[in-house]
Amino acid sequence: xxxxxxxxxxxxxxxxxxxxxxxxxxxxxxxxxxxxxxxxxxxxxxxxxxxxxxxxxxxxxxxxxxxxxxxxxxxxxxxxxxxxxxxxxxxxxxxxxxxxxxxxxxxxxxxxxxxxxxxxxxxxxxxxxxxxxxxxxxxxxxxxxxxxxxxxxxxxxxxxxxxxxxxxxxxxxxxxxxxxxxxxxxxxxxxxxxxxxxxxxxxxxxxxxxxxxxxxxxxxxxxxxxxxxxxxxxxxxxxxxxxxxxxxxxxxxxxxxxxxxxxxxxxxxxxxxxxxxxxxxxxxxxxxxxxxxxxxxxxxxxxxxxxxxxxxxxxxxxxxxxxxxxxxxxxxxxxxxxxxxxxxxxxxxxxxxxxxxxxxxxxxxxxxxxxxxxxxxxxxxxxxxxxxxxxxxxxxxxxxxxxxxxxxxxxxxxxxxxxxxxxxxxxxxxxxxxxxxxxxxxxxxxxxxxxxxxxxxxxxxxxxxxxxxxxxxxxxxxxxxxxxxxxxxxxxxxxxxxxxxxxxxxxxxxxxxxxxxxxxxxxxxxxxxxxxxxxxxxxxxxxxxxxxxxxxxxxxxxxxxxxxxxxxxxxxxxxxxxxxxxxxxxxxxxxxxxxxxxxxxxxxxxxxxxx
Numbered sequence: 001x002x003x004x005x006x007x008x009x010x011x012x013x014x015x016x017x018x019x020x021x022x023x024x025x026x027x028x029x030x031x032x033x034x035x036x037x038x039x040x041x042x043x044x045x046x047x048x049x050x051x052x053x054x055x056x057x058x059x060x061x062x063x064x065x066x067x068x069x070x071x072x073x074x075x076x077x078x079x080x081x082x083x084x085x086x087x088x089x090x091x092x093x094x095x096x097x098x099x100x101x102x103x104x105x106x107x108x109x110x111x112x113x114x115x116x117x118x119x120x121x122x123x124x125x126x127x128x129x130x131x132x133x134x135x136x137x138x139x140x141x142x143x144x145x146x147x148x149x150x151x152x153x154x155x156x157x158x159x160x161x162x163x164x165x166x167x168x169x170x171x172x173x174x175x176x177x178x179x180x181x182x183x184x185x186x187x188x189x190x191x192x193x194x195x196x197x198x199x200x201x202x203x204x205x206x207x208x209x210x211x212x213x214x215x216x217x218x219x220x221x222x223x224x225x226x227x228x229x230x231x232x233x234x235x236x237x238x239x240x241x242x243x244x245x246x247x248x249x250x251x252x253x254x255x256x257x258x259x260x261x262x263x264x265x266x267x268x269x270x271x272x273x274x275x276x277x278x279x280x281x282x283x284x285x286x287x288x289x290x291x292x293x294x295x296x297x298x299x300x301x302x303x304x305x306x307x308x309x310x311x312x313x314x315x316x317x318x319x320x321x322x323x324x325x326x327x328x329x330x331x332x333x334x335x336x337x338x339x340x341x342x343x344x345x346x347x348x349x350x351x352x353x354x355x356x357x358x359x360x361x362x363x364x365x366x367x368x369x370x371x372x373x374x375x376x377x378x379x380x381x382x383x384x385x386x387x388x389x390x391x392x393x394x395x396x397x398x399x400x401x402x403x404x405x406x407x408x409x410x411x412x413x414x415x416x417x418x419x420x421x422x423x424x425x426x427x428x429x430x431x432x433x434x435x436x437x438x439x440x441x442x443x444x445x446x447x448x449x450x451x452x453x454x455x456x457x458x459x460x461x462x463x464x465x466x467x468x469x470x471x472x473x474x475x476x477x478x479x480x481x482x483x484x485x486x487x488x489x490x491x492x493x494x495x496x497x498x499x500x501x502x503x504x505x506x507x508x509x510x511x512x513x514x515x516x517x518x519x520x521x522x523x524x525x526x527x528x529x530x531x532x533x534x535x536x537x538x539x540x541x542x543x544x545x546x547x548x549x550x551x552x553x554x555x556x557x558x559x560x561x562x563x564x565x566x567x568x569x570x571x572x573x574x575x576x577x578x579x580x581x582x583x584x585x586x587x588x589x590x591x592x593x594x595x596x597x598x599x600x601x602x603x604x605x606x607x608x609x610x611x
Contacts, residue, residue: 029107030157033134037183040131047187049578051512054179054187055197057135060128061088061175066201066267068092069208070312074172076209079198081189084181089174094145101152101159104129104141104175129175133157135184136177144169156180192582200226204267204310206243223250223308226262231306232585237356242342249280249339251307253360257450258472259302260507260584264310265318265326271512272319274326276335280309283339290340291347292358299471300364306584311335371451378454392465393425395434398476400467411479412436412465413517413570416493419559424483426563427570434477436465441489442496445503446595453504462500472507480508481576483517485557498579499595502587509579518575519561523553532568534575 033040037053045052058081065077065088074091081087095103107130133139134157142151144167153161179187195217198210202219203226210217219225224241227250235252242249263270263277270277285301311331319325347354399407412434415421421437428435443456453459463469467476482497484490494516501509508514520532524542526549531542543550555561561569569575581587592598 029130030105030134033131034156034183037131037135041135044184045187046184047190047193050193050196050580052187053135054184054189055193057132057177057179058086058088058194059197060132061086061177062198062201063128063267064173064175065090065092066205066208068172069205070267075207076211078211080213081194082213084187084189085176085178087174087176089172091170091172094171094173095141095143097143097145097148097150097164100141100143100150101162104133104139104152105154105157105159106130130157132175132177135180137180137182139177140175142174144171144173146171156182196582199229200264200269201267204264223248223262223310226250227252227306227308230584232583234585234588235306236304236360237353238350240343240346240350240353242346246312247310247335247338249307249309249342251284251305251343253304253357254306254584256304256306256506256584256587257504258507259305259307260510261306262308263326264308265316266312267310268316268318270318270324270326272325275328275332276309276311276326279332279335280307280339283336284343286336286340287343288347288357288361291344291354296361297365297368300361300368302471303364303368304360309335309339367450371454374451374454378460389436389461389465391421391437391439391461393421393428393435393437394465395429396431398467399478400474400476406432408478410434410477411481412477413481413483414438414462414497415483415558416440416485416490417557417559420483420485420557423559423561423563423566424570427567429571433570434465436462438493441493442500444496444595445500446591448503450504459500463504466505466508468505468508472505472511475508475513478513479515479576480513481515481517483519483558486519486521487556490557495594499591501579502581502591506584506587509581510584512578512580514579515576516579517570518577519555519558519569521555523555523565524550525553526550532565 027035037044041053041056043049043051043053045054047054062077062079065074068074068090069077069092071092073093076091078089079087129141133154136154137156139154139157140151142149147166147168148164149167149169150164151161152159152163194212198212198217199219202208202210202217203222206219206222208218221228221241222243224239227239228235231252231254234254234256236254237252239250239252259281261273261277261280263273263280265274265276281298281302284305284307285296285298288301289296313328313331315328317327319327347357395410395412397406397410399410401407409432411432413424413428414436415424416438418437421435424435439458442458442462443452445452445459453463465476466480467474480501482494484493498509498514501514518534520534522533522539522542524531524533524539524546526546529546531546533539533542539552543552558566
């Protein structure tokens, strides 16, 4: 502003909002859950991901029923899901009738603070069913004890009915709810996710019968059944299995690269592992070395290892309400010691399996030593070409940063071509989003040995960028996002990258690190509004919304989306689909069919699907 010019009314800055006592609010516990649902159930989603909120609500209801079984009350749980209505019925002790309403509506209310009443419970914070109640448009709980019942009906956490009286029903608790469509506007329960979740409950509680929509799901051998169902005949030797009140584990080796684990605490699946999982790995190493009288390298022992561990402890400490990673450091020495002792004992009692393990480790060692010269050449070539990894625009925080909570937000986009990469680089969050630009179509890795990574510059640089050359522990990004065009070439590149990960770095997929980025196919707009559409159906709806003057643009590739537009597609409203594997044993057949040399069979399959 020039000197001497007076401020007019329009020049003055707008008045700042008033900050006084009137702006300070106190929410009820249920209001807080509805406003800040992410603190309690993580993501919302629409049911297309196994971590979506509707499955967390189901889990909270089932957890309480399982806790009754753990304490020795009730041998079965009925689960019924009809469209969007969920009903869970246990045959345990039933909630004390005088506290039924409080137990599902008042935070920090429950019996799980008393370890004599509930041992090894996951729900220690008194939140679970309160969150289900608050986030359901309709919620009903019915408890039966000693021939009497009490039933309470809620709507979005508000009590609507409170009934009580005599009954001949069996003792226990029934919870029925419908997730709130205001919070979950468009959702659908996926049968495959439901069955897998219930199967995990069965395997973690051997002998428990889960009657799901009239069909019983049960396991008699616990984690043995879990791993056996996952790998089938891929195991190099019969599973080694140990179980006690507080600790259960199972393990075997396969021909796959890397090591994969399923870990649980008090029945809670911990996909990000934690103290118990790292202690399990250490215990296996020490047990095998003690049995063999050798000093095998950890990387040789773990290559191809598939394991599952479940522990039960009194006071589990998790990173968040969604409980994806255990943080109790005091249990480490106990888990290491117990696993070591029982692995050694199992090897002494299963000599054939012991010989197979030693043979597998020796083969791993030979392959590792043979690869050393290839690795050396690859690293020297990389140093000559560039100090940094070519085509990588890195971010500032990483998953591997010690103590970095923000590191869990980190992701890397693997995208095709410079044009798409250019838009993404301009639109990205430099703090947590990295971009790696592919030169073209990567090598088809199906049937290739591990040394192929080091002989192929593109694959080697991807591995270096991810930080997984030595082990999965070095992974630098929480999410690896494949971002390719929605045309034939883009889908082919996507399949080639998935083959790369499933061949050499299978645990990255199994542990939920690999995703597909969904980007809009159409832009529909007029002079006032712009709508982006991800399918033909969405495009048709957008045209009806905007009207006859709608201008329709079809994006042929990511490079056609401007940086200004791209920002919203990799921002808060980003659409990601996790790459999921239902069963490990299906991976070889899937890769063989889609990426192998059976071209006639594949062509016939495509022609049939096109009809």
